[in-house]
Amino acid sequence: AQSVSQHNHHVILSEAASLELGCNYSYGGTVNLFWYVQYPGQHLQLLLKYFSGDPLVKGIKGFEAEFIKSKFSFNLRKPSVQWSDTAEYFCAVSPYGNNRLAFGKGNQVVVIP
């Protein structure tokens, strides 16, 4: 079964700072990769996804992520965060052709105005 690791569970930064959240997965085959965001008191929303093709994917709200196959990583980035980006961010992985999604422990991001 696949597993997902997210580090630096709590991240605090000021508005306009850059954000990078790390995600590493463990699985021997082809995977599909996702980042979900959960704003305070709200439901999970898909931020971006990678299935194949260009390893640099762009999502909503100015987020992007890069798949580096050799490093088993799918790191999330945003060049300049806003207060409204305060949320919990989850990396998730599913094996290709399989709908069994595994989540990382999440990153709690707090942006200070």
Place this chain on the structure above:
Amino acid sequence: DTEVTQTPKHLVMGMTNKKSLKCEQHMGHRAMYWYKQKAKKPPELMFVYSYEKLSINESVPSRFSPECPNSSLLNLHLHALQPEDSALYLCASSRLPTNTGELFFGEGSRLTVL
């Protein structure tokens, strides 16, 4: 707006009560899921239905009983729950067959067990 609808949004129940959570989707998806999410934790898979048949049960206690009456509906029947079962219960759906594994989540039902 999410296309996966869950009711009720909030539920408070005693340990001897019987209640049900409901989930509905009209995207034509043939896989439906129940996840449990405790505060500040990632969602944990409970059950998966594929083509209206239970395909995955992640060793969930029998006090949780899923049901998939048709391809659009998914229920979770609750009986004799414990306070530690208090959590956000998320329903999700996806296409089948799938190569992408993309799930669409509902807003969840927040359950409190007294």
